[in-house]
Amino acid sequence: MSTDLDDAIKFEQAALALHPQGHPDYAESLNSLYNYRQLKIKGRGAGTQSARPTGTPSGSQFKCLIGDIVFDVLKGFPPRLLATRTGKLCYRDSQVAQFEESGAYNQLLSSVSALDASAQAAHIREVVSTYFRYVTLSHRWGKLEPLLHDIEGQVIYDLDVTDGFQKLQSFCLTSFRRGYLWAWSDTCCIDKESSAELQEAIGSMFSWYRLSALTLVHLADVSDTGRLTSSVWFKRGWTLQELLAPHTMLFFTRDWLLYRDGSSNHKEDSVILGELEQATGITSRYLTDFHPGIDDARSRLQWASTRYTTRPEDIAYSLMGVFSLHIPVLYGESAENALGRLLAEVLSKSGDTSILDWVGQSSAFHSCFPATITPYQTLPLSLPDLPTSPSTRRIRKLFFLRSARKMHQALSNLPLAKYANFRLILPCIVHRIKAITLTRVDTSTAANIHRIQAVGLAPIDIALSERLENVAKRVPYVLIRPWHPNLLQSVIDTDDAWTHQWLTRLEQPFSALLLMELPHNEYRRVASFCHIIARPTDFAGVLKGEVNTLTIV
Numbered sequence: 001m002s003t004d005l006d007d008a009i010k011f012e013q014a015a016l017a018l019h020p021q022g023h024p025d026y027a028e029s030l031n032s033l034y035n036y037r038q039l040k041i042k043g044r045g046a047g048t049q050s051a052r053p054t055g056t057p058s059g060s061q062f063k064c065l066i067g068d069i070v071f072d073v074l075k076g077f078p079p080r081l082l083a084t085r086t087g088k089l090c091y092r093d094s095q096v097a098q099f100e101e102s103g104a105y106n107q108l109l110s111s112v113s114a115l116d117a118s119a120q121a122a123h124i125r126e127v128v129s130t131y132f133r134y135v136t137l138s139h140r141w142g143k144l145e146p147l148l149h150d151i152e153g154q155v156i157y158d159l160d161v162t163d164g165f166q167k168l169q170s171f172c173l174t175s176f177r178r179g180y181l182w183a184w185s186d187t188c189c190i191d192k193e194s195s196a197e198l199q200e201a202i203g204s205m206f207s208w209y210r211l212s213a214l215t216l217v218h219l220a221d222v223s224d225t226g227r228l229t230s231s232v233w234f235k236r237g238w239t240l241q242e243l244l245a246p247h248t249m250l251f252f253t254r255d256w257l258l259y260r261d262g263s264s265n266h267k268e269d270s271v272i273l274g275e276l277e278q279a280t281g282i283t284s285r286y287l288t289d290f291h292p293g294i295d296d297a298r299s300r301l302q303w304a305s306t307r308y309t310t311r312p313e314d315i316a317y318s319l320m321g322v323f324s325l326h327i328p329v330l331y332g333e334s335a336e337n338a339l340g341r342l343l344a345e346v347l348s349k350s351g352d353t354s355i356l357d358w359v360g361q362s363s364a365f366h367s368c369f370p371a372t373i374t375p376y377q378t379l380p381l382s383l384p385d386l387p388t389s390p391s392t393r394r395i396r397k398l399f400f401l402r403s404a405r406k407m408h409q410a411l412s413n414l415p416l417a418k419y420a421n422f423r424l425i426l427p428c429i430v431h432r433i434k435a436i437t438l439t440r441v442d443t444s445t446a447a448n449i450h451r452i453q454a455v456g457l458a459p460i461d462i463a464l465s466e467r468l469e470n471v472a473k474r475v476p477y478v479l480i481r482p483w484h485p486n487l488l489q490s491v492i493d494t495d496d497a498w499t500h501q502w503l504t505r506l507e508q509p510f511s512a513l514l515l516m517e518l519p520h521n522e523y524r525r526v527a528s529f530c531h532i533i534a535r536p537t538d539f540a541g542v543l544k545g546e547v548n549t550l551t552i553v
Contacts, residue, residue: 065124070096074132078189082156087158089148089153089156090182104131108124111123133182135171135216136212138209138239140239157173202329205321240319241321245290248267249266273288281302297346300323301355304376305376343369344424353482353483357511414427426480429481431455431457431544439461456542457537460534463530478517479534509535512534513525522552
């Protein structure tokens with residue numbers, strides 16, 4: 001016969017499985033359980049061993065354990081969910097109350113005590129996670145979308161059918177028919193009148209879609225016989241993260257019919273993945289297994305570069321989840337400012353100078369960032385390698401080995417690029433410009449064509465919106481190669497092979513930035529109409545570059 005002491009020990013093992021050593025609540029749980037167990041030991045010594053009636057502390061403790069796991073599962077979920085069965089909006093307390101009144105909860109209570117202590121927490125988590133699975137809606141906003149105040153305290157299935165309400169009703173019914181009790185829509189499940197809640201929701205949006213059991217995409221502009229790729233859904237800014245975050249997605253046409261019926265997950269359908277690649281330019285490996293972060297930042301910016309948002313500043317806010325970054329949401333700021341703050345955060349966290357490789361108009365936020373995201377549509381140019389002869393290698397070894405090692409050491413000691421106090425601290429190789437000649441003005445584009453001669457580089461023609469001028473006897477301009485440590489990777493550190501491999505890499509053409517020198521040892525980027533492709537004259541030209549860290553405003 002099971003005793004109270006046996007039950008206390010069993011519960012202790014289950015609770016500690018929930019809060020293992022190292023968990024923030026471990027010490028508190030251990031202390032509470034120790035006191036509880038001591039009381040049971042005393043009771044046993046007093047001869048109080050008996051069968052446990054309903055409602056004794058052991059039953060209550062199992063309820064507490066279930067409650068802890070419910071809290072743990074729901075803590076990352078949206079605070080409001082739509083109950084698909086009743087059509088009512090439910091806050092967190094109401095969600096939990098419905099669970100505790102459900103058959104799933106009663107069955108869990110009756111089954112959990114029969115399990116081994118080591119299996120109890122896992123079983124509870126599985127039941128709780130299954131019950132609270134929710135579906136997210138991804139769509140293009142239309143007219144008269146229902147907001148929070150429109151549905152609060154209402155049954156959505158009883159409301160008048162307008163375009164927005166009909167979409168919400170169809171979404172909830174589709175979710176319910178597929179076996180899901182909960183659903184979430186960005187139209188009515190967020191209090192947009194609360195700036196604090198809106199800020200939190202925007203910062204959490206990616207994780208909410210990632211945690212959802214299923215995302216339903218409603219393509220209001222695609223008929224039953226239409227093609228998925230024709231939808232404007234693929235041009236909206238917010239839908240990028242709604243495409244990348246979920247593990248399971250289904251696309252529905254205008255009349256809520258499943259696109260290409262027969263699939264349970266369109267991210268596992270090779271035909272539809274091909275259509276998604278065509279529509280977005282994103283390869284299937286990212287579509288099926290995307291991880292938010294700052295790796296390969298330039299490609300992530302390219303994915304967003306053809307998209308737009310109703311509020312221009314949202315194009316930056318919609319990318320926070322994609323980069324797994326947080327910037328304050330400041331509605332009313334300029335789109336340039338919002339994008340600039342995002343790019344500054346990306347660069348500071350990654351040191352990735354590839355985001356500086358763009359052509360177009362500079363931002364008012366900072367001269368090294370573009371005014372809009374559209375210049376990122378074009379990836380950095382892939383330049384061909386230039387061969388070097390064996391005789392050149394021998395000359396290098398004889399005359400330039402010492403200088404090469406000195407330059408290599410200087411580059412190895414450079415910090416990562418970072419942004420602070422409205423200044424970009426940029427490690428680079430600097431080639432000072434010694435002569436500038438204005439060769440012509442293109443009247444059709446208002447471009448000023450300059451012939452630039454820089455130390456260690458072949459002459460180059462650059463098209464600029466502004467006209468460069470020599471000041472006094474010194475030319476206040478430089479061409480720079482932004483530096484990142486990965487440019488030194490895979491170098492073999494053995495005399496001749498090392499010298500040849502490293503200098504050959506730096507002899508190749510590179511995408512350069514043109515900077516104007518300002519007072520107080522600061523610089524400003526001069527934006528160009530085309531990529532500035534600089535070519536070192538030879539290995540000696542490479543070594544004439546100055547390794548430095550510049551401050552750019």
